[in-house]
Amino acid sequence: MSAVALKRVGAVLQEVLPPKGRQTVLFIFKSVIAALLALWLSLRFGLDRPSTSMVTVFIVAQPQSGLVLAKAAYRALGTLIGCAAALVLLWTCGSVPELFLSFLAVWIGLCAAGAARFRDFKAYAFVLSGYTACLVGLPAAITTDGAFPMALSRVSEVLLGIFCASVVSELIAPQKMVPMLVALIRGRYRDFAEGASKVFRGELDEAATAALHKRLSGEIMRMESLRAAAYFEDAETRVRNVRLRQVNGDFMTMLTSFHAFERLARRLERAPVNDGIRALRLAVEPLAAFLEKPAGTAAEAAGQIAVLERIVKELEPLSLPGSVAAAYPELARDVATGSALVQQLGEELLQHLRSYGALVDAGWTADDRPSPARFVPHADMRTAITIGMRVLISTAISSIFWLETGWPQGPGFVLNSVVVCCLFAAAPRPEAPIGQMVQGAIISVILGLICAMFLLPYTTDFLTLAVVLTPFLVLGVWLMSFPQLFGVGTGFLVFFCTLVVPAPKPQVDPTAIIELGLSIVVGFMTGGLSFSVFVPAGPDSRLRRLHASLRDQLDIACHGSLKGLVHRVDGQVRDLISQVAITPAPPEKLGALQDYGLDLLEAAHAIVQARQLVDEHPELQSCVRSLRDLLDCIVECCRRPSTAARERALAAIESMIAALTSGTLVQPPTPELNELVAALHRLRAALVDITDFYLTPEPAHAA
Amino acid sequence: MPRELDLAGLMFPTLLVLLLIAGICSWLIDGWLARLNLYRWLWFAPLLRLSIFALLFGVAGLQVYR
Numbered sequence: 001m002s003a004v005a006l007k008r009v010g011a012v013l014q015e016v017l018p019p020k021g022r023q024t025v026l027f028i029f030k031s032v033i034a035a036l037l038a039l040w041l042s043l044r045f046g047l048d049r050p051s052t053s054m055v056t057v058f059i060v061a062q063p064q065s066g067l068v069l070a071k072a073a074y075r076a077l078g079t080l081i082g083c084a085a086a087l088v089l090l091w092t093c094g095s096v097p098e099l100f101l102s103f104l105a106v107w108i109g110l111c112a113a114g115a116a117r118f119r120d121f122k123a124y125a126f127v128l129s130g131y132t133a134c135l136v137g138l139p140a141a142i143t144t145d146g147a148f149p150m151a152l153s154r155v156s157e158v159l160l161g162i163f164c165a166s167v168v169s170e171l172i173a174p175q176k177m178v179p180m181l182v183a184l185i186r187g188r189y190r191d192f193a194e195g196a197s198k199v200f201r202g203e204l205d206e207a208a209t210a211a212l213h214k215r216l217s218g219e220i221m222r223m224e225s226l227r228a229a230a231y232f233e234d235a236e237t238r239v240r241n242v243r244l245r246q247v248n249g250d251f252m253t254m255l256t257s258f259h260a261f262e263r264l265a266r267r268l269e270r271a272p273v274n275d276g277i278r279a280l281r282l283a284v285e286p287l288a289a290f291l292e293k294p295a296g297t298a299a300e301a302a303g304q305i306a307v308l309e310r311i312v313k314e315l316e317p318l319s320l321p322g323s324v325a326a327a328y329p330e331l332a333r334d335v336a337t338g339s340a341l342v343q344q345l346g347e348e349l350l351q352h353l354r355s356y357g358a359l360v361d362a363g364w365t366a367d368d369r370p371s372p373a374r375f376v377p378h379a380d381m382r383t384a385i386t387i388g389m390r391v392l393i394s395t396a397i398s399s400i401f402w403l404e405t406g407w408p409q410g411p412g413f414v415l416n417s418v419v420v421c422c423l424f425a426a427a428p429r430p431e432a433p434i435g436q437m438v439q440g441a442i443i444s445v446i447l448g449l450i451c452a453m454f455l456l457p458y459t460t461d462f463l464t465l466a467v468v469l470t471p472f473l474v475l476g477v478w479l480m481s482f483p484q485l486f487g488v489g490t491g492f493l494v495f496f497c498t499l500v501v502p503a504p505k506p507q508v509d510p511t512a513i514i515e516l517g518l519s520i521v522v523g524f525m526t527g528g529l530s531f532s533v534f535v536p537a538g539p540d541s542r543l544r545r546l547h548a549s550l551r552d553q554l555d556i557a558c559h560g561s562l563k564g565l566v567h568r569v570d571g572q573v574r575d576l577i578s579q580v581a582i583t584p585a586p587p588e589k590l591g592a593l594q595d596y597g598l599d600l601l602e603a604a605h606a607i608v609q610a611r612q613l614v615d616e617h618p619e620l621q622s623c624v625r626s627l628r629d630l631l632d633c634i635v636e637c638c639r640r641p642s643t644a645a646r647e648r649a650l651a652a653i654e655s656m657i658a659a660l661t662s663g664t665l666v667q668p669p670t671p672e673l674n675e676l677v678a679a680l681h682r683l684r685a686a687l688v689d690i691t692d693f694y695l696t697p698e699p700a701h702a703a
Numbered sequence: 704m705p706r707e708l709d710l711a712g713l714m715f716p717t718l719l720v721l722l723l724i725a726g727i728c729s730w731l732i733d734g735w736l737a738r739l740n741l742y743r744w745l746w747f748a749p750l751l752r753l754s755i756f757a758l759l760f761g762v763a764g765l766q767v768y769r
Contacts, residue, residue, distance in 0.1 A: 065749075156719065170749035235737030235748070361740075 023063060026173055028477045031061040034168035035473055036466050038161045039501065043462060047160070048153040051501035056161025058493040061480065066177035066226075066233030068169040070121050072162040073232055078128025079158045083151040085129060086136035090147050097141045097403065104137050105395040112422045113388030117381070119575070120228055127422040130391075134418050138411035177230045178237055184226060185247065186296060188219045189356065192251075193294030196258055200288035202265065202281060209262055213598075216255055221578045223248050243358050249567040250352040252574060253605075257345045260602045260682065263689065264338055268331075276331050279318040280338045286311045287346055295356070302357030305350070312346035333681055340678030383545055391421040394530035398523070409519035416523025421530055429539075429584050433487045434528040440479075440491020441524060445517035447472060447492075448499040452513055456500070472496060495520055539585040543593060546583070550576050550597050551638045557604035558631040562615055565608050573601045599690045606683035607631065610676055617672045626656050634687070646687070653684045704767045717767050725760035 017025060035057040042050035060071040085107055093099045111130030115123040136154060140147035169175075195212040198204040204212070227244050230237040237244070261284075268277040290311055295301035317339035325332040398417045402410030420437070424430040451472060459465045476496065479489030498520075499513050550573065557569050577597040580590055614620045614627055633652045637645040657680050660673060707714040733752055742748050 152716070152719070159719075159722065167753060171753065174749060235733045236742055238734055239737045 023175075024478070024481045026175075027061075027063045027481055028474055030168050030172055031058065031477045031480075032470060032473045033172070034061070034164045035497075036470070037168065038164040039466070039469075040462055041164065042157060042160055045156075045160070047157050048150075049157060051497045052154065052157035053161035053164070054497040054501060055494050056158050057165045058476070058480075058490065058497070060162065060165045061477065062169075063175055063481075064177050064229065064233075065169045065174045066229035066231075069166055069232035070229045071124060072166050074121050074125040075128050076159060076162050078125035079132050079155060081125070082129035082132025083136055083155055086133040086140070087147065087151055089133070089137060090140055094140065094147075100137070100141055101399045101403070102396065104133060104141075105392050105399065107133055108395050108418055108422070109388040109392030112391035113384040115422055116387040117384035119579075120225065130422050131415070131419055134415050138414055141411075176233065177226055178234045181223070181226045181230050181237070181244075184219060184223055185298075185356070185359075188216065188223070188251070189301075189352075190294045190296065192216055192255070192258075193291040197288045197291035199258075199262060199265070200281070200284045200291070202269075202277075206266070213255070213259060213262075214594075217574060217577065218581075220248060220252055220255070220574055240359060243355060246355040247352065247359065249570070250348065250355050252570040253566060254345070254348040254352050256570060256598075256601050256605055257341065257348055259598055260605070260686075261341055261345060263602075264334060264341060264685070267685070268334055268338070271328070271331050271334070273324055273328065273331070275320055275324045276318075276335050276338075279320055279335060280342070283316060283318045283339065283342045284345070286315060287342070287349065291349075295353070298356055298359040301353050302360055305353055305357055308346075308350050308353055312343075312350050315343055315346050318342070334685070337678055337681040337685060340675060341682065382548075390530055391418070394421055394527065398526055407519075409515050412516060412519035413523040413526070416520050417527035417530070420524050420527025424531070430531045431528065434524065434531070436485070436487025437491035438521060438524050438528070440488040440493075441495045441517070441520050443488070444492045444495035444499060445513070445521070448496050448517070449510060449513055451496075451500050453510060469501070472500075539583050542583050543580070543585060543589065546576055546580050547593060547596075550593075550600055554600055554604055554607070554638045555635050557607045558611075558635050562608070562612060566605065569604045569608065570601065573597050573604070596690065599686055603634075603683055603686035603690065606679045606686060607634070610679040610683065613672055613676045613679065617670075619670060620672060620676060623656075623660070623676070626659065630656055637687075649687060650684065653680055653687070656680060657684075706767055718764060721763040721767070722760060725756060725763055728759050729756040 014022065035054045038053040038057050039050050042053045047053070056075065060068050060075060062068050062071065086104075089100060089103050089107065093103060108130040111126045111133075114126035115130075118126065132154065136147060136151045139150065191212070195204065195209070195216075199209055199212075223244075227237070227241070227248070231241060265277065265280060268280055271277070290304075290308060295304050318335045320332060320335045325335075395414065395418055398414045401407075402414055407413065420434055424433050451468065455468045456465075459468055473493065476489050476493035479485045479492060481489075495517070499516060553569055553573050553576070556572075557565065560568070577594050580593050580597065583590060610627060611631075614623050630649075630652045633645075633649040637649045657677055660677050660680070704717055706717055708717055708720065709715075729752065732755055736742060736751075745751055
């Protein structure tokens, strides 16, 4: 009977609400149910602070099941590690509070550095392990007795909250991410193929191509985050994890060569005669024709592999009439680059098609390639360390303040400043989310007081408690469902639960609520202050750091170990470019830096290719020395950019090309030799473009 | 099995350890089922996952509290 009634309610809701509203209602319903379930269970089990379980539910609450599970898993991991760290610290130096607190500050600094370094879900585990160590350790700094039971109850509460959130989000109308992932992979390939086929034929103008490129780059990041979340949601995705990484890596490589192609085509279009561009379009036509009808699914892609294999085998090098080649040596060089580039594009397309087609089945096959270098969204070490230092200093200062004043709410105050520092460690503009959290905290103190003074006294059992709490919880989750108010909603729910939800032996005390609320708000502000005082996180310094990290990637391409180097550099540069994109700065500044990154990526590809050729073919051994000298010139040019350094690097490339083509370095000429020459041409072309933007000496007034 | 484990003088509930072990085991079984392509034949995978976990944890818990 009730099932029929429920169905009827569902049907009415479906009719009344737009799809977006339906999502919101479902999200609110699921979150509140999960929170009340967590509250009920922890009251039944007699845990010390049922509020922690509820807070956990709200912190991991997301509309998609995969996101909930991913966040939950890392939260559990972080909590366990944090508890263990706090206990170890207490055992070793718990008797001297000053010593203990300084070690704790170092631990938190390390965790914050880790949170800044890993920019995906792992960051969350780092934040949690710092925060939990504080939560368990701080109260124990004065009296060590309660630490172990407290750590245990903390672990139990968090695990219970995680369990409830995961079960509810998985079992009640689960919102799966796997379909989104599948749609992304399919749509992305289709977009790329259609766009590329137009670009190959010269049917797309420069602005449209740039827009296409930007969108596809963004999808690489989106796929990575979707994959990371779907990993927890769906066992089939987990089994295919290596292949999904491979598809993304191959897509990146393909996109970089595609970008190189675009730029070469533009250069050839500007050339005084149009023989070059005509030859290029002619050579790439088979690929353009193939991409016109892109595969819609992995199964179709698997079916097309044989066709593409034949096309790639039959690709012909570009040919230029002898008289033109003699008259325009620059053009002849670009055409030689073009031949190699078209061949490479074909091979990379094939590679991507193979890994895309391999997604069809879940089982392992013999031809599975070894796992590629992992694409981990990283911040650079320098940034991570400065952020860690910032958190360390601010924790130390707030701890000293607490010890000196003996404020009873000191632990809460230190804890909240730590939370702020860790949570927003790597945010491009930390003031905004911190401000939202403070707003949420202030609202929670006001509403919490109202709830505690006027409503809580009437509660007699769990049912009435649930009835009293539900309106507030619904309000909080409703706020969370707006992207721009997410922080306010989360802040409100976290502190509302902490302030109001009664322990097994309830003791409602308005002054305690105000004291606690004060410590929360002041702690937040102290944490927020540390962002603007120690190592300011302004957009300009952020862009400078990103610029330096981009430049370092060229260094890595020159000297890093060759294993999986292309994927590694590709992932890093694309990640850095995406970090540039979210920096609050004028768009033309961002655009320049993003273009710089793409040019750099192209140079890096050429460098890696040249190094690989020399490394793999014994007949090219005689080039090792001159290649090393060349790479040294390039690294020098990156580290201390100046016109002279750039000229030296270009001259080194020229002289090496001359030595290779004249046969003084290697005899007799082999196909690999031609590939090496083409790679050097490509490197030269990329470097010329880079120097146009950045590698000129800085004007004197810039200092 | 004892209800509490003695860890260097600190009493540690056995159930917490069993919870973690049951979680890890059901995670492994889940991946194994997917590799055998069994999820193609299932109606509601999350329910199976939860049931496997409940079974494992229940059996383990019974060894302690019986």
